[in-house]
Amino acid sequence: MPDLALLAPGSRILVAGARVTGRAIVAALAHRDVHLSVCDDDTAAARALVAADAMAPADAIARMADFDLVVTSPGFPPTAPVLAAAVSAGVPIWGDVELAWRLDASGAYGPPRRWLVVTGTNGKTTTTSMLYDMLIADGRRAVLCGNIGDPVLDVLAQTSDVLAVEVSSFQLFWAPSLRPEAGVVLNIAEDHLDWHGGFPAYSAAKARALDGRVAVVGLGDPAAAALLPHSPAPVKVGFRLGEPAVGELGVRDGMLVDRAFADDLTLAEVAVIPVAGPVGILDALGAAALARAVDVPAAAIATALAGFQVGRHRAERVGVLGGVTYVDDS
Numbered sequence: 001m002p003d004l005a006l007l008a009p010g011s012r013i014l015v016a017g018a019r020v021t022g023r024a025i026v027a028a029l030a031h032r033d034v035h036l037s038v039c040d041d042d043t044a045a046a047r048a049l050v051a052a053d054a055m056a057p058a059d060a061i062a063r064m065a066d067f068d069l070v071v072t073s074p075g076f077p078p079t080a081p082v083l084a085a086a087v088s089a090g091v092p093i094w095g096d097v098e099l100a101w102r103l104d105a106s107g108a109y110g111p112p113r114r115w116l117v118v119t120g121t122n123g124k125t126t127t128t129s130m131l132y133d134m135l136i137a138d139g140r141r142a143v144l145c146g147n148i149g150d151p152v153l154d155v156l157a158q159t160s161d162v163l164a165v166e167v168s169s170f171q172l173f174w175a176p177s178l179r180p181e182a183g184v185v186l187n188i189a190e191d192h193l194d195w196h197g198g199f200p201a202y203s204a205a206k207a208r209a210l211d212g213r214v215a216v217v218g219l220g221d222p223a224a225a226a227l228l229p230h231s232p233a234p235v236k237v238g239f240r241l242g243e244p245a246v247g248e249l250g251v252r253d254g255m256l257v258d259r260a261f262a263d264d265l266t267l268a269e270v271a272v273i274p275v276a277g278p279v280g281i282l283d284a285l286g287a288a289a290l291a292r293a294v295d296v297p298a299a300a301i302a303t304a305l306a307g308f309q310v311g312r313h314r315a316e317r318v319g320v321l322g323g324v325t326y327v328d329d330s
Helices: 020-029 043-049 057-062 081-089 096-105 124-137 169-173 199-210 277-293 298-306
Strands: 012-016 035-039 069-072 093-095 114-119 142-146 162-166 182-185 214-218 235-239 248-252 255-258 265-269 316-321 324-328
Touching (some): 012 057, 020 043, 035 057, 069 096, 114 277, 124 142, 124 277, 182 199, 182 277, 199 214, 214 277, 235 277, 265 277, 277 298
Parallel strands (some): 114 162, 114 182, 214 235
Antiparallel strands (some): 248 255, 255 265
């Protein structure tokens, strides 16, 4: 069970950031007997959260030795002065996902949920939405959350058994304890390198999605595929556009096929996937892998894909002209 000693009564906690995530952090901790401070460049926003102890980052830096823990919004990079000061002072830093994971796993909101985590440079939102639809089609008490919408901290009080969580590399960087039931890294391309300080660090942050029971990667993406052998997960799964080997999901004769969680199970027709092109197939395979990790049957996967509503600008078919289908994937 994750350690909550830093949230013990009387602990002094600094919340870095006063926007959506900061508000969720404060709300999650407000009922605990801890002293909360909030720092933000917009001190008025910080005062709206904790009127008694709001401050600018410079003031937080000057007082850093007074704090037992910093809980940061994901937009703050490790080089942010307030977080660099925390490191220098030996003050632990958690992100909002780290806090949510520890609270949930400790039983603070009842029986811990099964976390299904989706990350990748591209396709996260579509894949997480497909996964959620698959869970709902199977009658699961599921919640869609994370980078896709409501912070995880905001949904823990809801009745649910499983969370479909979209997570960014920023959130994963600040969530070293996260151990999901299953996690997928769809792909990794050069992105946010200024925040992470280079591609190796960016890739390492994404790899934290693979630290739970089931690790899933897109085998067609070399950077993502390279993470699988190094994952500590006892179950390792890949997915590809072609014929799947044992331990993989893939495509055969126009059908999505599972050879990872079953001997050879047909899941759905490729033709029913409403997201255009190979990207839609890959997103569906990534979602299906996580769904199969928690025993969602093929019928629910097929039903969810057939009824899936494509998000705006995400491989969205916008029309056909002269026999050519035009797709908005902006």
